[in-house]
Amino acid sequence: MIETIKLTKMYGSLIAANEISLKLSEGDVFGFIGPNGSGKTTTMRMIATLLAPDYGEAYVCGQSIYTNPQEIRRLVGYMPDFFGVYDDMTVIEYLEFFASTYRINGPARRKVCEEKLELVDMSFKRDAMVSQLSRGQTQRVGLARTLLHEPQVLLLDEPASGLDPRARIEMRNLLKRLGQLNKTVIVSSHILPELADVCTRVGMIEKGILIVDGYVEEVMQKARQAILLFIRVKDRHEQAAQLLEQHDLVSNVEMRSDTIVATLKDRLCDYSVLNSALIEAGFQVKQFREEDVNLEIAFMELTKGKQQ
Numbered sequence: 001m002i003e004t005i006k007l008t009k010m011y012g013s014l015i016a017a018n019e020i021s022l023k024l025s026e027g028d029v030f031g032f033i034g035p036n037g038s039g040k041t042t043t044m045r046m047i048a049t050l051l052a053p054d055y056g057e058a059y060v061c062g063q064s065i066y067t068n069p070q071e072i073r074r075l076v077g078y079m080p081d082f083f084g085v086y087d088d089m090t091v092i093e094y095l096e097f098f099a100s101t102y103r104i105n106g107p108a109r110r111k112v113c114e115e116k117l118e119l120v121d122m123s124f125k126r127d128a129m130v131s132q133l134s135r136g137q138t139q140r141v142g143l144a145r146t147l148l149h150e151p152q153v154l155l156l157d158e159p160a161s162g163l164d165p166r167a168r169i170e171m172r173n174l175l176k177r178l179g180q181l182n183k184t185v186i187v188s189s190h191i192l193p194e195l196a197d198v199c200t201r202v203g204m205i206e207k208g209i210l211i212v213d214g215y216v217e218e219v220m221q222k223a224r225q226a227i228l229l230f231i232r233v234k235d236r237h238e239q240a241a242q243l244l245e246q247h248d249l250v251s252n253v254e255m256r257s258d259t260i261v262a263t264l265k266d267r268l269c270d271y272s273v274l275n276s277a278l279i280e281a282g283f284q285v286k287q288f289r290e291e292d293v294n295l296e297i298a299f300m301e302l303t304k305g306k307q308q
Contacts, residue, residue, distance in 0.1 A: 001024055001025060001026050001028070001060070001061055001152065001153060001184040002022070002023070002024040002047065002058075002059070002060055002153060002184055002186070003022070003023045003024075003058065003059045004020050004021055004022050004023075004043070004046075004047065004056065004057070004058040004059075005021055005056055005057045005058070006019040006020070006021055006055070006056040006057070007019070007020040007021070007043065007046055007047075007053050007056035007057070007058050008020070008053055008054050008055050008056045009042050009043075009046060009051065009053050009054055010054050015207075015208045016039050016042040016208050017039045017042045017043045017046065017053075017208050018039070018207075018208040018209050019056065019209075020039070020043050020056070020205075020208075020210050021210070022203060022210065022213050024184050024186070024201070025184070026152075026182060026183075026184055027179075027182045027183070027184065027200075028184050028185070028200055028201050029175070029178075029179040029185045029187065029198060029199045029200050029201070030184075030185065030186045030187070030199060030200075030201045030202070030203060031187055031188075031189065031195035031198065031199035031201070031202040031203070031216075032044070032186055032187065032188035032189070032202075032203050032205065033188075033189065033190070033195065033202055033203065033204045033205070034188075034190060034204060034205035034206055035190050035206070036190055038190075038205045038206055038207060038208065039205050039207070039208040039209075040157070040158075040188040040205060041080075041081070041157050041158075041188070042208075043205070044078070044155045044157055044186060044188060045078075046058060046065065047060065047065070047076075047155060047186070048072070048073070048076050048078040048155050049065050049069035049072050049073060049076075050078070053065075060072045060075055060076060060153055061075050061152055061153065063075070074149065074151075075151060075152050075153055076151050076152075076153045076154075076155060077146035077147055077149070077151035077153070077154045077155070078146065078155045078157075079142055079143060079145075079146040079154070079155065079156045079157060079159060080157050081157045081158035081159075081161045082161075083142055086130060087129065087130055087131035088129075088131075089129070089130055090126070090127050090128060090129055090130070091117070091122065091125050091126050091127070091128055091129075091130060091133070091141055092110075092113055092114075092117070092126045092127065094130050094141065094145070095113040095116065095117065095141070095144060095145060095148065096109055096110065096113050098145050098148055099112060099113055099148050099149075102148055102149040104148065104149070112148060113144075113148070114126070116144035116145075116147050116148055117141075117144055119144065119147065119177070120140040120141070120143050120144045120147075120174060121140065121170070121174070122137065122140050122141055122144060125137060125141075134167070135162050135163060135164075135167065136163045136164065136166075136167025136168075136170065136171070137167075139159060139160070139163065139167070139171060140170075140171070140174065143156070143159065143174065151183070152183060152184065153183065153184045153185075153186075154178065154183055154184070154185045154186070154187075155186050156175075156185065156186065156187040156188070157188050158188055158189055158190070159171055159175070159187060159189075160172070160189065161189075172197075172198055175187060175198045176197075176198055179198065179199075179200070187199070199216060200215060200216065201213070201214065201215050201216065202214070202216055202219050204219075227263075227264045227268065227269070227271065227290055227291065228261060228262070228263055228264075228290070228291035229260075229261070229262040229263075229264065229271060229274070229288065229289070229290060229291070230259055230260075230261060230287060230288075230289050230290075230291065231244070231259065231260040231261075231262060231274075231278070231285065231287060231288050232258060232259050232260070232285070232286045232287035232288075233260070233278065233283045233284060233285055233286060234283070234284035234286055235284075236283065237255065237258055237260065238255075239283075240260060240278060240281075240283050241253050241255060241260045243277065243278065243281055243283075244260060244262050244274060244277075244278075245262075247274060247277065249264055249265060249268055249271060249273070249274060250262050250263065250264060250265070250274070251263050251264065251265045251266075259287070262274070271290075274288075275288050
């Protein structure tokens with residue numbers, strides 16, 4: 001559905017996007033992760049044919065950004081991080097205006113606008129003035145506008161930018177719903193936890209370079225060189241720590257208050273024998289869990305030494 005080949009954009013000596021190559025299939029929800037100014041917006045605008053690359057190629061649904069930009073614009077729904085609205089319109093008038101620009105006419109126009117408002121949970125504001133909407137409500141109306149022409153590809157640039165915690169949660173739930181519609185979605189964010197349970201794939205970009213591109217599970221696996229176990233026993237904490245430290249699977253043990261933190265040797269995944277060893281030695285195990293690796297930890301680990 002989306003393929004970029006060494007897509008590059010320069011502003012003088014600044015390389016905003018440096019040979020970005022990725023390939024997304026139908027149904028992929030791709031989380032584009034990186035700090036502000038890393039090249040996310042530049043890449044998305046080139047895919048949307050709103051910005052011409054200096055070199056490289058991109059295809060959307062098999063169409064080249066060079067030879068078929070008009071067709072791509074019919075296939076793509078692009079939502080920028082900040083967009084203007086017409087304050088003197090009601091929500092339904094605003095959507096109908098844009099539906100008319102997509103040549104959606106007659107009774108179908110009102111029907112599709114109502115459907116998109118329902119999808120983004122904004123039907124209750126259909127007759128409100130756009131100027132009266134909160135930032136989160138404005139973002140949702142903007143998303144409804146992006147969906148009016150039933151695009152196969154969605155490019156959502158920082159859709160949760162500037163939202164309060166509740167609105168951010170609502171937007172994340174909405175993104176999950178979009179992922180179930182079998183569209184190809186690229187959603188960018190510099191707030192990593194937003195994308196953790198939304199995306200099937202992630203890409204990490206730093207200073208215009210796509211450092212990581214893969215399925216979420218693969219990225220987590222790559223980020224974690226060694227598993228950390230957090231273990232708590234009822235008593236005799238020091239003795240339990242000594243037992244674990246002597247085990248062949250363990251490379252390091254430290255105490256954090258009453259919690260034993262055991263680091264396994266690199267690339268070891270099966271550690272069930274450690275729990276058994278503690279129980280057989282007479283320890284009452286109260287907690288035995290693996291460290292959670294989230295996108296924030298993965299980003300910091302995988303970009304280590306590349307942010308200078």
